Amino acid sequence: MDEEVAKAMHCNESVIEYFETACWGCGLRLHLASYSPIFKCGWCGAITDRNQSVRKADSVCFSRWRGLRDRFFVALLFLFMIFVICAGVWAVYPVVFSVSYLYGMFHCTLTAILSICTILSFYLSAFRSAGTQTNVQWGSYPVVGKGSLENYTFCVYCGKPKSPRSHHCRSCKMCVLDMDHHCPFIGNCVGAANHRSFIAFLIAVVVSCTYVVSMSIYAGYHVWPPLEYEHLALARLSSLGAIGALKLVAAALANSALLLSARGLLLIYLAFASLSVEIVFRFLLGSANAMKLQQRLSSKLL
Numbered sequence: 001m002d003e004e005v006a007k008a009m010h011c012n013e014s015v016i017e018y019f020e021t022a023c024w025g026c027g028l029r030l031h032l033a034s035y036s037p038i039f040k041c042g043w044c045g046a047i048t049d050r051n052q053s054v055r056k057a058d059s060v061c062f063s064r065w066r067g068l069r070d071r072f073f074v075a076l077l078f079l080f081m082i083f084v085i086c087a088g089v090w091a092v093y094p095v096v097f098s099v100s101y102l103y104g105m106f107h108c109t110l111t112a113i114l115s116i117c118t119i120l121s122f123y124l125s126a127f128r129s130a131g132t133q134t135n136v137q138w139g140s141y142p143v144v145g146k147g148s149l150e151n152y153t154f155c156v157y158c159g160k161p162k163s164p165r166s167h168h169c170r171s172c173k174m175c176v177l178d179m180d181h182h183c184p185f186i187g188n189c190v191g192a193a194n195h196r197s198f199i200a201f202l203i204a205v206v207v208s209c210t211y212v213v214s215m216s217i218y219a220g221y222h223v224w225p226p227l228e229y230e231h232l233a234l235a236r237l238s239s240l241g242a243i244g245a246l247k248l249v250a251a252a253l254a255n256s257a258l259l260l261s262a263r264g265l266l267l268i269y270l271a272f273a274s275l276s277v278e279i280v281f282r283f284l285l286g287s288a289n290a291m292k293l294q295q296r297l298s299s300k301l302l
């Protein structure tokens with residue numbers, strides 16, 4: 001009986017076929033019990049994915065297009081910020097100073113603070129590195145210590161180890177630590193190093209736009225020409241009804257808008273443009289916070 005069991009075990013052992021392969025992290029030769037496209041090295045902890053193949057570098061046209069797109073959005077956003085600050089100063093300052101000197105000074109201070117916060121946070125999030133991963137030794141066994149490449153994968157674009165918290169960005173052409181997304185408005189990735197300044201920039205834009213909208217409406221109200229109603233009589237107004245009265249007011253507004261000064265027209269443009277930008281950035285802020293929350297939840301669950 002024992003002989004039969006020993007024979008059966010021997011047969012089983014002889015059936016097992018070992019696959020020999022090498023770990024990209026430490027270079028050790030590994031023997032796998034069966035063919036597996038993805039496996040983890042028992043020594044350094046690096047993960048090898050044999051489904052990955054060395055990727056060709058992106059075409060010159062693709063890289064140029066992405067670079068141009070990023071530069072265009074960054075320049076557009078920067079010019080818009082400068083325009084809103086200069087136009088706001090030109091259009092709103094005389095109005096608030098004419099109302100009260102103290103109010104004018106308060107407006108000057110608040111404008112300066114909001115402008116500095118917005119431009120500084122924009123600079124920090126756009127022109128600072130989004131977060132580079134630390135350089136690690138890899139490739140040969142004595143140099144690579146036990147567990148030193150734990151859960152590292154191999155980036156086929158960079159041709160280097162990629163830490164579990166990193167993601168490769170084809171626009172920035174590098175692996176970014178804690179990458180959230182590549183934002184064309186700042187022409188940069190949002191990662192570990194600039195996530196705070198990016199959120200600060202979004203908040204600064206939303207607060208500044210809210211202030212610009214409210215000040216444009218306030219100053220526009222002061223510079224708006226007086227409304228003139230044609231053939232207005234109380235008896236007629238009562239016979240017009242609500243819709244007729246509204247039409248009368250709209251016609252008076254349209255007539256007076258034709259008499260608006262350049263300052264008034266600029267204030268209307270500022271109010272609408274800032275409101276549009278505020279809506280877009282509120283949406284971005286909401287999605288950025290949702291992404292961060294999702295990342296935190298998933299890291300806690302893991």
Ligand SMILES: [Zn+2]
Binds near residue numbers: 023024026027
């Ligand atoms: Zn290894």
Ligand SMILES: [Zn+2]
Binds near residue numbers: 175
């Ligand atoms: Zn990479």
Ligand SMILES: [Zn+2]
Binds near residue numbers: 169172189190
């Ligand atoms: Zn990027």
